[in-house]
Amino acid sequence: MVLLCASTSPTISIPHPLFSPLKPPATFLCHSSKTSAVTASSPTADQTPSSSSLSDQLLPLSLTLLTSQPTSPSATVAPPPRLPAKPTWTNPSKPRPTVLALRRQPRPPFSHNPSLRPLTALSRTLRLSPDLPSALSAAFPPGHSPSxxxxxxxxxxxxxxxxxxxxxxxxxxxxxxxxxxxxxxxxxxxxxxxxxxxxxxxxxxxxxxxxxxxxxxxxxxxxxxxxxxxxxxxxxxxxxxxxxxxxxxxxxxxxxxxxxxxxxxxxxxxxxxxxxxxxxxxxxxxxxxxxxxxxxxxxxxxxxxxxxxxxxxxxxxxxxxxxxxxxxxxxxxxxxxxxxxxxxxxxxxxxxxxxxxxxxxxxxxxxxxxxxxxxxxxxxxxxxxxxxxxxxxxxxxxxxxxxxxxEEEAEKLFEDMRRPDRYARPDSWSYTAMINIYGSGGKPDRAVKMFEEMLEKGVELNVMSCTCLIQCLGKARRIGDAVRVFETATERGIRPDDRLCGCLLSVAAVCEEGGETDMVLGCLKKANNRLVGLLKMLRDEQVGFGEIKDEFRGIMNEAAVEVRRPFCNCLIDICRNQGHPSRRANELLHLGNLYGLYPGLHARKSEEWSLDLRSLSVGAAKTAFEEWMKSLWDSVVEEEEVLPFSFSVYTGSGTHKFSQGLASSFTSHLNQVAAPFRQVEEKCGSFVASKEDLVPWLRATFSPAVVNA
DNA sequence: TTAGGGTTAG
The missing domain is CATH 1.25.40.10 (Tetratricopeptide repeat domain)
Known part of the structure; x- marks a missing residue:
């Protein structure tokens, strides 16, 4: 029986969720092994190689403390421990290995110093002294060492x-x-x-x-x-x-x-x-x-x-x-x-x-x-x-x-913070929250006013407040104002982060082709030139999918995990809205799926297949829907798969501020293409179509006679 | 706050 069961070998199957394999690392798009948070060690006399494996870490423990136990690496693989049962020691003749002392290190009681008062004065002097060595020499001349x-x-x-x-x-x-x-x-x-x-x-x-x-x-x-x-x-x-x-x-x-x-x-x-x-x-x-x-x-x-x-x-x-x-x-x-x-x-x-x-x-x-x-x-x-x-x-x-x-409650709170007797004065976080509230409530004027007040009162600017305001101005199609906010921010030393880049991309997606877009891309160039480069590639008919894929992967690997999907969504929107080659949106959606940015997009039960668009932007949702319909037509033609009785699409009801408008945009898209999906009455943001209705529509839309015509 | 460990915001 091996007591040091510290192996982390991935080949062991472990039944309890506590021992389930770790989630994929944040850099999952990358094939390198740059997943450890362990930083480089600095040299010391007793340095040992750092390792993320516990068996390596505790090897010296096994050598020094468990000398009666087998210590060869192959012997350290033991049956996985199960929780919550405590490990039982099957060999009572051997002592349990002890990994910690059961008693804390004792501490002597604090000895009260009778000369505390003069010492308090001295400690203050020393604390405030700009030249401690001199102050110490003065306080303790030779022959008068402190106790x-x-x-x-x-x-x-x-x-x-x-x-x-x-x-x-x-x-x-x-x-x-x-x-x-x-x-x-x-x-x-x-x-x-x-x-x-x-x-x-x-x-x-x-x-x-x-x-x-x-x-x-x-x-x-x-x-x-x-x-x-x-x-x-x-x-x-x-x-x-x-x-x-x-x-x-x-x-x-x-x-x-x-x-x-x-x-x-x-x-x-x-x-x-x-x-x-x-x-x-x-x-x-x-x-x-x-x-x-x-x-x-x-x-x-x-x-x-x-x-x-x-x-x-x-x-x-x-x-x-x-x-x-x-x-x-x-x-x-x-x-x-x-x-x-x-x-x-x-x-x-x-x-x-x-x-x-x-x-x-x-x-x-x-x-x-x-x-x-x-x-x-x-x-x-x-x-x-x-x-x-x-x-x-x-x-x-x-x-x-x-x-x-x-909104009203926030205004009350904010006013409360501004009361002169409050120590909790509004800071950049407070202003950001207010800008966010007005921004998501579609009140760009009030959001701008908050931002201006922040500048007037000398509240330190932060990147998030600028991002929220630019987002809000973008939604209101006040592109020039959004660009000015970006310029003000960078002039004041704000360093754009990935979220701000995502925000600029989303603004670019709603711009008129030409001057407006160029202004926003000018901002984006200062924040993340690589994204602007990718947009140029996407626009260029001559650039192949392989090149797009490499650059996309490179950008996503550099980006924070939480902005990867928004980046992909916005890129798709830009491609659709700005007259890029029509295949680009599909290529990007394919890449997004390939790199796991849209988990759970498709689901299949025997009686129903569904498409969950809730994490997609409007353009990405339309692209995903089109792709889905094409794949269903392929199924009809190839007759390899038995189609279910019904099909459904979820857009979400739009109660979340970021998904606002998807349900209504999608409804108009359905009307535009005359697809036979109907909104479920009791369930906002949920659309269904029966096989009976869908197959004729697929035929009418995708059959070669129609497509060639 | 009197030699040591754990908890707050996009």
């Missing part, structure tokens, strides 16, 4: 990593000063606050060189510093070093590392580590469950969240406010607003007060789910219970109003 406790207290109060390092140098210069682990730990913490990963590693190396022991507090500080600097490779390297040097992590260090793996998206490793710690006798605490809950939320893994809830219940761990906040947010990310709501009610019923973070998460969830009633009820409760509000919560409420189209 250990005084030095520790002063070091703790400096609030600047540079000064912490200088203070450490000063202590080092004193004869016989007992510079122990604690001093280094305090400086490491200060370096962590300053995001100084390089100095953290350097200082830890100095501890090793000077034979100052590294303890659990040292390691947990180093590991969280690495995390804060997004140097996950470094975090794992130092964690591994603990085992190699014979120091057992305690639960604080261990849960810090669980979070590192979680942030890397290595969920299987997290679960394995979690289970192994439990098997060592660990009773996980709220922090560990918070890490697990957040991880499953990020992955949209509802089963994982339920697993966390069940584990807590089984182990009798009561969630605290942080755990509730994490789980509420996680359920939102997993697309389960109902569970978020019940967790919130459970939290309140348990006597825990929701804080700003709880309410921010919940309001955001209700807004995204378009649960107006719940959102408004919660808002009322917030007011009547005087639950705490901060500017993030205000802004989230405003964004929720934008999602739900609650």
């Amino acid at each position: 250990r406790d005084d030095a520790l207290l002063l070091l703790n109060s400096l609030r600047s990593w540079q000064k912490s390092l200088q203070f450490l140098d000063f202590l080092r210069s004193l004869p016989d000063f007992p510079l122990d682990t604690i001093f280094y730990n305090v400086v490491l913490k200060s370096l962590r606050a300053g995001h100084q990963w390089h100095h953290v590693e350097r200082l830890a190396g100095e501890m090793i060189d000077a034979s100052v022991p590294l303890d659990n507090i040292t390691y947990s500080t180093i590991i969280t510093a690495a995390k804060r600097c997004r140097r996950f490779d470094g975090a794992l390297r130092w964690f591994e070093r603990m085992y190699r040097t014979g120091l057992m992590p305690d639960e604080v260090t261990y849960s810090a590392v669980l979070d590192v793996y979680a942030r890397l998206g290595h969920r299987e490793e997290v679960v394995t580590l979690y289970e192994r710690a439990c098997a060592s006798g660990w009773r996980p605490d709220a922090v560990a469950f918070s890490v697990l809950g957040k991880m499953f939320g990020e992955a949209g893994d509802y089963d994982g969240i339920r697993y966390v809830l069940k584990e807590m219940k089984d182990l009798g761990v009561k969630p605290n406010a942080v755990v509730y906040n994490t789980l509420i947010q996680a359920t939102g990310k997993a697309g389960k607003p109902g569970l978020a709501r019940s967790l919130f009610e459970e939290m309140v019923a348990a006597g825990l007060s929701p804080n700003e973070k709880t309410l921010t998460s919940l309001i955001k969830i209700y807004g995204k789910a378009r649960w107006s009633r719940d959102a408004l009820e919660l808002w009322e409760r917030m007011k009547s219970n005087r639950w705490p509000m901060d500017f993030i919560l205000y802004n989230t409420l405003l964004s929720m109003c934008a999602d739900l189209g609650l």
Whole structure:
């Protein structure tokens, strides 16, 4: 029996959803293996190669701690663990491998310093001093070294990593000063606050060189510093070093590392580590469950969240406010607003007060789910219970109003923020939300007014407010104004991002051919010249599909995942609206499908085939419909497939601000081509046709006699 | 906030 069952071999079939294969990486269009978030490691004395595989990471553990166990790589493949049952150790003659110390590192009680008052004055002087080394020399002339406790207290109060390092140098210069682990730990913490990963590693190396022991507090500080600097490779390297040097992590260090793996998206490793710690006798605490809950939320893994809830219940761990906040947010990310709501009610019923973070998460969830009633009820409760509000919560409420189209409520909130006694003054997020509200409500004048007010009041401009306003002006066909907003933004140092590029593409799609389009493409050229290049290729009859495909893939790989489909939609719209070669729209739709931008477009049940157009733009929807009809005609001609009794098309009802108009545009398209689809009366945005009606229409539309005529 | 881990906005 192999106890180190850490293999992540993809060939093992794993029954529980927690162990399902990881989702495809964000760079799925690319054939390279650039999927790891692990950054390059910096050189240290005890560097080991960073790896994303747990078996590699823990190999030293298996060598140092599990010497009685087989350690050859081939022997590390074990039957997959099953959840939620705890691993059972089938060989009682062998001791359980221990992966963490069950007792936390003890901390001596803080020793109260009798000379606190004069020290407070000195710590203030040192904190404010522009020249710390001189100030220290003045305060502690030769022969008057600070006591250990005084030095520790002063070091703790400096609030600047540079000064912490200088203070450490000063202590080092004193004869016989007992510079122990604690001093280094305090400086490491200060370096962590300053995001100084390089100095953290350097200082830890100095501890090793000077034979100052590294303890659990040292390691947990180093590991969280690495995390804060997004140097996950470094975090794992130092964690591994603990085992190699014979120091057992305690639960604080261990849960810090669980979070590192979680942030890397290595969920299987997290679960394995979690289970192994439990098997060592660990009773996980709220922090560990918070890490697990957040991880499953990020992955949209509802089963994982339920697993966390069940584990807590089984182990009798009561969630605290942080755990509730994490789980509420996680359920939102997993697309389960109902569970978020019940967790919130459970939290309140348990006597825990929701804080700003709880309410921010919940309001955001209700807004995204378009649960107006719940959102408004919660808002009322917030007011009547005087639950705490901060500017993030205000802004989230405003964004929720934008999602739900609650213009009046948003205006009230915004006015409330402008009251002079409010500390939550409107900032760029608040203005963006208001521009968004007016933009999606078709009120470009008001949106422009908000933007101008933002500029007048010196509120820092951000890319999102410009994007929302340009979008709104584009929809209103005020192309010149949209271009001016873009120019103002870039003049003020706004760097266009992918969303803004997508927005410019959508504006280009509604432009008149010629001057208007050229103006918008002039903006786009400054933001993403490659997109303008692709548009030129699409326009050029001579450019072949292979070239288009290569460039399309290159652009999509460079683009953020969430803009890829909008990019493709807009490109199709431009091709259709601007007189590009007629095959281009179909080519782009084909590429979009090829690269998985339109999952679930087609569905087939025995009695009905359907086309779900809800994530498509108007042009892309028409293209997809045409393609579908052609493919159905092929089926009729080839008689290879038995057609179902009915066919349906979904456009969505247009309640979402981004899908507005698809249902009505599609209706007119159906009328134009006289297709026999009828809108389902009780279901807005749903169209059906029977086989009886559709086949004659297909014949009339696509049969060679008609096409050649 | 006194040497260590987990939670808020397009």
